[in-house]
Amino acid sequence: MKFYSEYHGKDDVVKKLAMLKSLVEPTRQYRFMEFCGGHTHAFFRYGLHSLLPANIELIHGPGCPVCVLPAERISSIIHLMQNHPEIVLYSYGDLMRVPSENRDSLLKARARGLDIRMVYNPLEILDFCHKEPDKLHVFFAIGFETTTPPTALLMLKARENQLQNLLIYSNHVLTPPAASALLENQEEPLVLDGIIGPGHVCTITGPHSFDAVANDFKIPVAISGFFPIDLIRALENLILQTHARSYNVVNTYSRSVKSEGNILAQEAVAQTFTLRQAFAWRGLGEIQFSALRISEQFSQFDLEERFSLKHNKVEDHPKCLCPQILKGQKKPLDCTLFGKACRPDNPMGACMVSGEGSCAAYYTYKGPEQEVLI
Numbered sequence: 371m372k373f374y375s376e377y378h379g380k381d382d383v384v385k386k387l388a389m390l391k392s393l394v395e396p397t398r399q400y401r402f403m404e405f406c407g408g409h410t411h412a413f414f415r416y417g418l419h420s421l422l423p424a425n426i427e428l429i430h431g432p433g434c435p436v437c438v439l440p441a442e443r444i445s446s447i448i449h450l451m452q453n454h455p456e457i458v459l460y461s462y463g464d465l466m467r468v469p470s471e472n473r474d475s476l477l478k479a480r481a482r483g484l485d486i487r488m489v490y491n492p493l494e495i496l497d498f499c500h501k502e503p504d505k506l507h508v509f510f511a512i513g514f515e516t517t518t519p520p521t522a523l524l525m526l527k528a529r530e531n532q533l534q535n536l537l538i539y540s541n542h543v544l545t546p547p548a549a550s551a552l553l554e555n556q557e558e559p560l561v562l563d564g565i566i567g568p569g570h571v572c573t574i575t576g577p578h579s580f581d582a583v584a585n586d587f588k589i590p591v592a593i594s595g596f597f598p599i600d601l602i603r604a605l606e607n608l609i610l611q612t613h614a615r616s617y618n619v620v621n622t623y624s625r626s627v628k629s630e631g632n633i634l635a636q637e638a639v640a641q642t643f644t645l646r647q648a649f650a651w652r653g654l655g656e657i658q659f660s661a662l663r664i665s666e667q668f669s670q671f672d673l674e675e676r677f678s679l680k681h682n683k684v685e686d687h688p689k690c691l692c693p694q695i696l697k698g699q700k701k702p703l704d705c706t707l708f709g710k711a712c713r714p715d716n717p718m719g720a721c722m723v724s725g726e727g728s729c730a731a732y733y734t735y736k737g738p739e740q741e742v743l744i
Contacts, residue, residue: 383416386602391423393609400426401561402608403698405549406568407434407726412596414735426605429560432548432696433568434726435513435541436464438651441684443541444470447510448479450677451486458485458502460495461510464724467717471684476510492524499533508673512541515579516570518662519635522642525668537673540664543649545571546579547660551651552697553587560698564608566601567593569623576631577621588617595623642668652686652720653693692719695728702732709733 394400404410410430413419419428432438448470451457459476466477466488480486485505489495492509499507511521521538528536545568552560567580572593580591590611594604603622611618621627642665649661664672673679686693690712691705702708702721712718714733721729 383598394423402564403429403431404566405431405433411731414731416598429698430728436724437720440650440652441470442681451484456506458505460489467723468720508537515574518542522638525642538671539673542662549583551657563612564590566604567591569595572627574632580619591619593621653696687718690719692721702729
């Protein structure tokens, strides 16, 4: 509660907003990307998007791991389960409703009889491996650097327990390569004045994981937390760096993000994972060295290697703008499906499903018919 009151109190937020407004040059336009979907939701949840100066525009980035997962990665595992009834699949909740081929989903596949279960903690799967030894238990591992360590720990525990009936379907991706891919796109250049860096990611990696992004593209990065004061501090830093033409990675979330990151988590990931040559992201296409595969030492747990899994390209709904939204080119209200054919109870695209998706943020906090205020 200490941090809640310190970073969330109304009077402090009002004072901080006034200070922010005093820094802004009225004739200048500012474009800042919140890379993390958690930041997008926080701006709307606290109403900050409508309290910022009119010449600050927030650009929503690809910081939602469920959103950036291409549909074929879901279709492939569903097809595999249809041919291998011994497989039990475990997934985080958001992933269950993401549309795949012909708007199929893990939730619909479960309704058809496939054994697909939701977990909050991947270590829960260890108990099922012991209780149901005749089943092949598969974890649909997904997420950025934040959720990779629990998957690593699952494999370490499985090897310690000599489990033979656990496999990992690795879909873990890395945030700095995605930021670089957005900024180096020559066909559709994205013009930004700064990036609000992902606080949860940097809790694991440390803030310097974004150094290459700042240096290569001459763009400031402010690592931020998720309370109002955190977000305003990050914006203040980006504005000051923009005026000074400095391009540093600044940690404004030091109560959680340490310069070295989480060493134990990093070591666990280094033991169990290695870089993929390339990985397809929804909207962004293939990005080199942007994802993790299971290391050779832990290949016994690699589902893709065990079954030589192939991924046939699945196109998104032709009217869904989720790919363009993830690239910062469009916003949810630009989509003709938003709030009509596409709603949380009937998602046409991944951005409406996830608790970190931009469309879900707009629908939840703004409603389907309101105008964009930012």
